[in-house]
């Protein structure tokens with residue numbers, strides 16, 4: 728089981744091990760999130776000579792860390808999450824069958840595969856846009872592509888045991 732580490736302003740940072748989360752709290756560097764009267768913990772606990780401590784599920788740093796985030800290498804899955812699994816041209820909901828990556832400036836015209844030149848697109852819009860730019864195709868983007876934020880790039884929430892409290896801060900991988 729993992730713990731979700733939040734920055735002091737409640738933005739998600741990453742998953743860490745239970746033990747590391749426990750130690751951060753123990754050293755006073757982080758606090759367990761209070762979910763409206765109930766602490767965000769797992770059911771497992773460790774026993775010390777004097778007390779029992781439940782493993783934290785969600786913790787928050789006491790002091791904010793700045794500038795820790797650098798956009799990661801381009802990844803399809805994070806791009807879909809960034810675009811909320813929505814076609815950035817027609818707005819329909821995407822699934823794995825419908826979703827494609829569209830190069831805003833087409834590759835054939837020198838567009839690169841990057842966070843700022845790629846968007847999630849349904850395969851129909853992708854085909855229709857072909858090797859045109861959005862103005863040429865008459866297909867404006869719903870929003871400008873940006874570098875992903877940390878919460879777009881969760882590594883494998885699919886593969887770890889999910890804690891319901893996390894839904895308040897991050898989205899579960901599809």
Ligand SMILES: [Zn+2]
Nearest residue numbers: 814817849852
């Ligand atoms: Zn579309």
